[in-house]
Amino acid sequence: xxxxxxxxxxxxxTAVLITASLVAGILSWRAPKPLPSTLINLNQRxxxxxxxxxxxxxxxxxxxxxxxxxxxxxxxxxxxxFVTLTHTRRSDHWxxxxxxxxxxxxxxxxxxxxxxxxFTIFIPVYCFLLMPxxxxxxxxxxxxxxxxxxxxxxxxxSVYCVSHVPALLTLEVPGFExxxxxxxxxxxxxxxGSDVLQYIxxxxxxxxxxxxxxxxxxxxxxxxxxxxxxxLLGALLxxxxxxxxxxxxxxxxxxxxxxxxxxxxxxxIKRDQGVKDWGHLIEGHGGMMDRADSxxxxxxxxxxTVRYFWT
Amino acid sequence: xxxxxxxxFTMLQTVTSVGxxxxxxxxxxxxxxxxxxxxxxxxxxYFANHASHGDFILLSACLSEKERARTHAVAAADYWGKSRLxxxxxQDMLSSVLIHRQWTDEAQNPxxxxxxxxxxxxxxIVFPEGTRNMTDQPLLPFRSGLYNLSMAxxxxxxxxxxxxxxxxxxxxxxxxxxxxxxxxxxxxxIAIAPGEERRAFLDRARETxxxxxxxxxxxxAEKWNPVFRKTSCDP
Numbered sequence: 130x131x132x133x134x135x136x137x138x139x140x141x142x143t144a145v146l147i148t149a150s151l152v153a154g155i156l157s158w159r160a161p162k163p164l165p166s167t168l169i170n171l172n173q174r175x176x177x178x179x180x181x182x183x184x185x186x187x188x189x190x191x192x193x194x195x196x197x198x199x200x201x202x203x204x205x206x207x208x209x210x211f212v213t214l215t216h217t218r219r220s221d222h223w224x225x226x227x228x229x230x231x232x233x234x235x236x237x238x239x240x241x242x243x244x245x246x247x248f249t250i251f252i253p254v255y256c257f258l259l260m261p262x263x264x265x266x267x268x269x270x271x272x273x274x275x276x277x278x279x280x281x282x283x284x285x286x287s288v289y290c291v292s293h294v295p296a297l298l299t300l301e302v303p304g305f306e307x308x309x310x311x312x313x314x315x316x317x318x319x320x321x322g323s324d325v326l327q328y329i330x331x332x333x334x335x336x337x338x339x340x341x342x343x344x345x346x347x348x349x350x351x352x353x354x355x356x357x358x359x360x361l362l363g364a365l366l367x368x369x370x371x372x373x374x375x376x377x378x379x380x381x382x383x384x385x386x387x388x389x390x391x392x393x394x395x396x397x398i399k400r401d402q403g404v405k406d407w408g409h410l411i412e413g414h415g416g417m418m419d420r421a422d423s424x425x426x427x428x429x430x431x432x433x434t435v436r437y438f439w440t
Numbered sequence: 441x442x443x444x445x446x447x448x449f450t451m452l453q454t455v456t457s458v459g460x461x462x463x464x465x466x467x468x469x470x471x472x473x474x475x476x477x478x479x480x481x482x483x484x485x486y487f488a489n490h491a492s493h494g495d496f497i498l499l500s501a502c503l504s505e506k507e508r509a510r511t512h513a514v515a516a517a518d519y520w521g522k523s524r525l526x527x528x529x530x531q532d533m534l535s536s537v538l539i540h541r542q543w544t545d546e547a548q549n550p551x552x553x554x555x556x557x558x559x560x561x562x563x564x565i566v567f568p569e570g571t572r573n574m575t576d577q578p579l580l581p582f583r584s585g586l587y588n589l590s591m592a593x594x595x596x597x598x599x600x601x602x603x604x605x606x607x608x609x610x611x612x613x614x615x616x617x618x619x620x621x622x623x624x625x626x627x628x629x630i631a632i633a634p635g636e637e638r639r640a641f642l643d644r645a646r647e648t649x650x651x652x653x654x655x656x657x658x659x660x661a662e663k664w665n666p667v668f669r670k671t672s673c674d675p
Contacts (some may be wrong), residue, residue, distance in 0.1 A: 205619070209469070213621040219611045225618040403655070408621050411472050416621075 134369055135189070138314055142182055149175050154407045156399075173413025181411070181420070185317065189310060193241070196295045196313060201237040203287025205229065206417035207287035207425075210407040214398070215279035220269035224260055224280060232256055232284055236292050243299035246313075252289040257281060286425055287418070293428040300432075301369050302439045311369040312435065316384060318436050319363050320427045321420075323385035324392070326362075327355030344396040352389060371439055380434060384427040449509050449535065451675065456533040457508055461501035464494070468609055468622035472502035476628030477599055479504055483563055484597045486511070487586055488624075489579055489649060490567035491607030494617065496536075498606055499565055503622045509519065511563040512537045514554060517569075539569065552590045558593055568645070574612055579650050582642040590641075591634050598625040602652035625652040 153171050160168055188195035212225060232252065237317040239248040261277040292406045294316065298309045331351025363381020372380055395418060408416025464470050496513035504510060517538040520530035530536045535607055537557050539550035553615040554564060568582040590598055610617045630648055632641050
């Protein structure tokens with residue numbers, strides 16, 4: 130395990146979180162009591178960040194096993210949130226059970242055994258065709274297309290896309306052997322950092338709403354500031370990767386742009402379904418998908434960028 | 441009903457209760473939403489919508505351990521008393537109160553059985569629809585038990601509890617639950633108004649429970665409770 134880089138990451142992330150907690154603590158200390166809800170929420174969010182960073186760090190030390198299990202659990206939580214929001218009928222019971230009981234374990238088993246060929250087509254080909262067939266065999270045709278489409282979306286987003294994060298461990302980049310965990314760290318820090326940076330730039334300089342119908346808080350200033358800053362962050366983190374600083378900035382830019390689009394699509398789904406959050410798993414943030422939406426869109430594109438240009 | 445005098449939890453019941461609550465959380469991530477009432481030591485009758493065997497497990501998983509230990513679900517004797525296994529599950533594991541929906545013998549009078557449990561200081565979970573709702577209606581008309589109980593013991597709080605999604609997690613006739621998120625919304629207590637008729641009260645209780653549903657099934661987002669709507673996307 131590349132201990133030197135891991136140590137730098139842990140020290141860096143701890144420093145960022147301590148700074149955030151200190152700032153929020155000072156703001157809370159100076160604010161009128163009882164605390165306004167935005168500050169309570171900020172404190173909850175920062176506390177949840179501590180827990181999330183800790184969870185990923187622990188999984189990190191368990192290497193390939195830890196990462197595969199962690200992301201299988203993330204898929205479970207995300208799929209549960211997704212399916213909860215969709216229209217299901219009693220006749221969907223077995224298909225839904227199969228999504229949790231067969232598709233998640235099998236997809237992550239494919240990741241674990243590095244069976245690339247089947248990993249890329251298992252869900253988009255076999256599940257895509259067999260799931261609606263099972264639904265049709267049940268004979269319940271009410272809102273059929275809507276139901277099967279939502280099921281497809283649910284597994285594509287929450288299982289297929291998410292599984293591309295641990296799949297980074299299966300890539301064989303020449304001269305980078307044994308260090309693939311750092312690629313996961315790079316992706317997560319860049320994408321989640323970009324979410325935070327877009328939020329900060331949006332709060333500081335946001336004037337022009339980007340898509341008020343979809344999201345009340347996404348602004349052009351936030352997007353541009355966040356993307357530039359996270360590309361710089363990517364360049365700064367190039368020591369984790371097989372990329373040069375310039376390449377790292379470019380890859381981070383693409384991943385963070387995809388992450389932004391992921392957040393936008395997730396917001397549109399929430400709007401359509403009339404809910405505020407995907408769920409209530411992470412205190413202050415909402416559900417797993419509220420936090421993972423950007424990673425979901427970024428992971429497959431990042432995976433294939435690295436696979437195409439570096440292996 | 442031989443065990444009326446000894447309604448403290450046995451070892452088996454405690455283990456079952458902790459185990460089922462943990463399972464309910466793992467499968468449904470269940471979370472209570474106290475919307476008008478708060479957890480308290482007061483004796484209560486929780487009344488809820490009913491579509492699945494999992495309903496009462498979900499509801500009790502939302503209660504504190506102390507409250508859970510003194511809260512008993514009321515279940516139908518003609519279903520749960522049918523075989524020795526069912527009776528064992530209902531009484532020895534889940535410590536439910538079994539009542540007969542059709543009764544002739546005065547000793548089987550469901551109201552007196554429930555009142556005797558209340559008089560021992562316990563809380564009850566009742567499903568006033570009287571059966572699992574398998575229709576497309578969100579809630580069936582209420583049967584009279586709730587009114588009779590409240591007339592007889594006006595000091596016991598009636599708490600409406602909307603159980604979300606459980607009918608999708610474990611539909612009738614299925615035994616393996618699908619993991620879906622569930623919430624239980626606890627509303628403000630209701631009481632019989634002075635001079636209120638039986639039917640009027642039961643309908644009002646039903647409306648109160650319906651109004652707690654955070655996402656009514658009508659595909660009409662505008663009508664949904666605004667508390668649960670505003671979209672957020674901050675990191």
